Each structure stands twice: as structure tokens, then as C-alpha cells.
Amino acid sequence: MNTQHTFSATNLSVARGDKVIFEGLNYEINSGQLLKVVGPNGSGKSTLLKTIAGLIHSIEGSISSDDHVITKDRDWISQNLCYLGHKNALKKEFTVFENIEFWASIWGNIDKIVLSMKQMGITYLKDTPVRYLSSGQARRAALARSLCHTAGIWLFDEPTVGLDDQGLSLLSDAMKGHMAEGGMIICATHVDLKIDESMTKTLNLADFSSSNALKTDDW
Amino acid sequence: MHIFFNICKRDIQLSWSQGSSSSMVVAFFIIVVSLFPLGVGPEQNILARIAVGVIWVAALLSCLLSLDRIFQADFEDGSLDQYALNPLSLEMVVMSKALAHWLTTSVPLILMAPFLGILMNLSNDAFMPLIYSMLIGTPALSLIGTIGASLTVSIRRGGVLLSLLILPLYVPILIFGVISVDTLTVGKGGNASMLILGALTLFSMAITPWAAAASVRMALD
Numbered sequence: 001m002n003t004q005h006t007f008s009a010t011n012l013s014v015a016r017g018d019k020v021i022f023e024g025l026n027y028e029i030n031s032g033q034l035l036k037v038v039g040p041n042g043s044g045k046s047t048l049l050k051t052i053a054g055l056i057h058s059i060e061g062s063i064s065s066d067d068h069v070i071t072k073d074r075d076w077i078s079q080n081l082c083y084l085g086h087k088n089a090l091k092k093e094f095t096v097f098e099n100i101e102f103w104a105s106i107w108g109n110i111d112k113i114v115l116s117m118k119q120m121g122i123t124y125l126k127d128t129p130v131r132y133l134s135s136g137q138a139r140r141a142a143l144a145r146s147l148c149h150t151a152g153i154w155l156f157d158e159p160t161v162g163l164d165d166q167g168l169s170l171l172s173d174a175m176k177g178h179m180a181e182g183g184m185i186i187c188a189t190h191v192d193l194k195i196d197e198s199m200t201k202t203l204n205l206a207d208f209s210s211s212n213a214l215k216t217d218d219w
Numbered sequence: 220m221h222i223f224f225n226i227c228k229r230d231i232q233l234s235w236s237q238g239s240s241s242s243m244v245v246a247f248f249i250i251v252v253s254l255f256p257l258g259v260g261p262e263q264n265i266l267a268r269i270a271v272g273v274i275w276v277a278a279l280l281s282c283l284l285s286l287d288r289i290f291q292a293d294f295e296d297g298s299l300d301q302y303a304l305n306p307l308s309l310e311m312v313v314m315s316k317a318l319a320h321w322l323t324t325s326v327p328l329i330l331m332a333p334f335l336g337i338l339m340n341l342s343n344d345a346f347m348p349l350i351y352s353m354l355i356g357t358p359a360l361s362l363i364g365t366i367g368a369s370l371t372v373s374i375r376r377g378g379v380l381l382s383l384l385i386l387p388l389y390v391p392i393l394i395f396g397v398i399s400v401d402t403l404t405v406g407k408g409g410n411a412s413m414l415i416l417g418a419l420t421l422f423s424m425a426i427t428p429w430a431a432a433a434s435v436r437m438a439l440d
Contacts, residue, residue: 053304078306087297091229093236102229106222106305151327 005031005066007153007184012061014044014051020210021047025061026180027203029186031152032179037188039205043190046086048205049155052186055084065153082149085157088142092131096122096141102150104148116147119174121166136162142171147174154178156187169194176185222307223315230319231290240285241323248281248328263313263340270339271349276331277335278328278353278387279360283326283382286364289316290372294438299372303439310428313435317365317423317427325357335337348403356396356416363388373438390418 008028013022021044022115027033037045050056052063054070054077062069070076080212090099100117104110120140130138139162146154160168172194175185179199187193191199233243250366255273259265273401293299332353333346341349367385371377 053300055300055303057440074308078304081304083300085302087295087300089297090300091233091292091296091298093233102225103305105225106307183222187310199314217427 003031004153005182005184007063007065007186009052010061011065012048012058012063013050014047014058016047016056018213020059022205022208023060024209025205025208027201029184029201031182031184032199033184034179034193034200035184036193036200036202037185037186037205038190042080043205043209045205046157049157049188050085053077054079069169080151081153081155082145082151083155083157084142084159086161088138090092090130090138090141090145093129095129095152096133096144097126100148100193101144103195105147108150109148109150112148115141116144118176119147119170120144120176121170134162136164136167139163140167143171143174144169153195154183154185154187156185156189158173158190160189160191160193208209222305223311226302226307226312226315227319227322230289230316233327234285234288234319234323237351240288243279244285244324245327245331246290246332247284248277249335251277251280253338257337257354266340267342270336270341271345272397273339274332274341274349275353275393275396278325278332278357279386279393280362281328281331282357282364283385283389284326285320285379285384286381287371288434289365289368291377291439292370295371295383299435303436309432309435312433313365313369315430317361317431320365321358321361325353325361329353342362345400345404348400351403352396352399352413352416355399355413355420359392359416359420359423360389362420362427363392365427366430366434369434369438372409372435377407392416395419 006028012025012027027035037048039045048189051058054074062071064070065080078191100113101110115179117126120143122137122140123143125137125141127132130141133141143159159171163171168191175193175195178185185217229268255269256266261267290299293302303309314420332349336346341435364385367381370384373383374380395412395416399410399416402412403410
């Protein structure tokens, strides 16, 4: 992470069913930068993040890290990308700690659990079953789990949903820490993450909305 | 490899904590089999004649009951997205979940089968063959069931569709499961049907990872 990396997409087009969500999308970020993905509802923010994570296949274009095309490289993705979607992927039956521990051990990173729970301010919930958490607390637990990943690139889809002001500033601090270590973050959000403008790039998906999509809307 | 066993262990824990769905499957198995003496009547010869078939059919239906939990909960809470991105390939994740399903569903059924054999007046020579044939045949039930569960995961209320998809595929396992008990009990005809049963299990073991992983990927798309 000491050297500079770039993470970019070229001419990316994605369709769901018959409808093209966005086309000709390009972005490029460097180590230590945040790419803020904005756009109206339905403009494809979640779709873009899932495409980058390899969960959805693009119909055109490629995603690459430095000069390496990662689109089909599952091993690279599993080591270097940490994805957090709308859903928290927490099991209601288990405690917060058990939930985080399961994924941390899969990622080979058990020693980061305590620190990441502290970073999100949920240490006191350690032994609480997830079914008793509020939605904000559950979101914090999911974020704490993501912080256990060693990946250099974070893909967060609306991470702030349900978070209170304190949670938001804790998240913002964690993101700043990650970027200071040379990490990259791609984050779909509508709120101000309170991160230095000079480190932030903004990608407005409304600029890439497909002409086809507009036609169907008119019709 | 430790990831494989972690996922398996987690699924086993979940199946015992989720309102204990494993124990409900066993209870269903017992109740279905015990309906037959009530319905057919206490004629011992008839019961002994149909015992193996009844126990196999009941095991098959009980197995079917618990299939939807293999992927459904993980799909709904987003864990399946994380499984698709974890270092272990999705093919192995699928196998680990199938193993967990077999351990939590079929193994309790196999342990319970001899007691239901007594209830059905199963002949003394047939107890061990019944256990052997279930040990060899039930992994195929879990494996083929995993394919069905992965195909219906993105469908709300996919349970009925799952049964329609899977039950026809269970027919060969049922046929050879029952025949192998009969031939082993009588002691003639060799163990050809047992070998075919084993072949069915091995065949489903070979195709399940690819088929189920591919349809999970389609569900996530």
C-alpha cells in the first residue's frame, strides 16, 4: 500500500434485463482517494458497485487495477475488494461478535475484530444477539465487519443509512484512516461524508444514463 | 479448507437455533411413518412388506422440507453476496452447505430409521441393509436438493416449485434405495443395486458444485 495504485473503469455499460442502466462510464481513482457515486434513485449506483464487485456482468467495458483487468479475476477481487451492500449480511441468531468473527476468520483477520468494533463504537454490543439491534446499530455492526477486511478498496453502498450523527462521524474517521493508509473507497451516498474535497472525486451517474433508458421512460 | 468447515459449522449451528428446524424435520419423519400403521391397519405382514418403501419415501419428503433453508436466509440477508466474494470459490461454498444439510437432516433420519423399522414390523435381517442403503443414498438427496434450492432461491415462495423440480429427480434414488435393501436382506441378486445407488451419489457429487454455483450466480445477478 506504500506505492501508488489506480483503480479505473473504461467505457463501462451495464444492462438489467432489456434496460441499459448506464453506458460509457469512466472513472479513475488513485490510492488515498474517495470516489463518491451520486445520482437520482434508479440511476444505477448499486448496480455500479455490484458490477465492480463482479456480482453483475457488464455488457461492455472493463474494470482494471493499474493495468490488470480484474473483471474475471475472482481471486484478486476476493483479496482486494470489500463490498457492503444494502443488506447487512448479519445472522439474527448470532451475537454481534460471532457475526463479525465468522467473516473475519474467513478473511484471515481475527485480530482486527476488537479494534474495528471500537472504531464503530459498538464494543458494548459485543454479546448482544443481532435480532435485538436497532437498524442503526445493525448497520454499525456490518460496517465494523467490513473494517476487518484487509482489502485496499472499499465498496460501500449507502453505508450511512440508519446511522446517527455520531455513527456518521465514526464512519468518516474510519474512512479517513483507510485513505491515509493509501486505501481507496468507492461509496454510493447522498449525504455529506465530511471528507476533504481534495481527496474526493464525484461520479454523477445521471451523466451516463442511457438514451435507451430515457426512451423507455418517455414511452 | 478451514473456510469450508467454518461455513459448514455455521450452517449446522443455524439449523439448530432457527426454531430448531432440524428437530422439526425429524418429528415430521416420525409422524409420517407412524401414519401408515394407522391407515393400513395392524396387519403385520403387510406392514413388514411396505416398511422399507414407507421409510424411504418419508425420508425423502422430510429432506425436501428442509431444502429451502440452504440458501433462502443467506439470500435474503445478503450473506450470499459475501459468500460470492469470499476467498473460497462458490463451488466449494455450495458443497459445504450441502454437507451441512446432510449432517443436520439425513443423519438424524438415519439414526431414527431403526426405531421406525420396529414400528413397521421390519424383519430382523433388514435393519442393517436399511441403514446402509440410507447412508449411501441420502447424500444424493441433499446434493440434488442443493441444486433445486439454488434454482429457486430468488423466487418468493419457491417451496412448491422446488418440490416439483426435485421429486422426479429423487425417483431413481428411491427405487435403488428400496431395491438394495430387499436384495441385501434376501441375500441374492448381489449388491448391484447398492452399487448403482452409490454411483447416483457420486454422480450428484460431481455435478452439484458446478450446477448449484452457476445458478446462485444467476440469482445474484
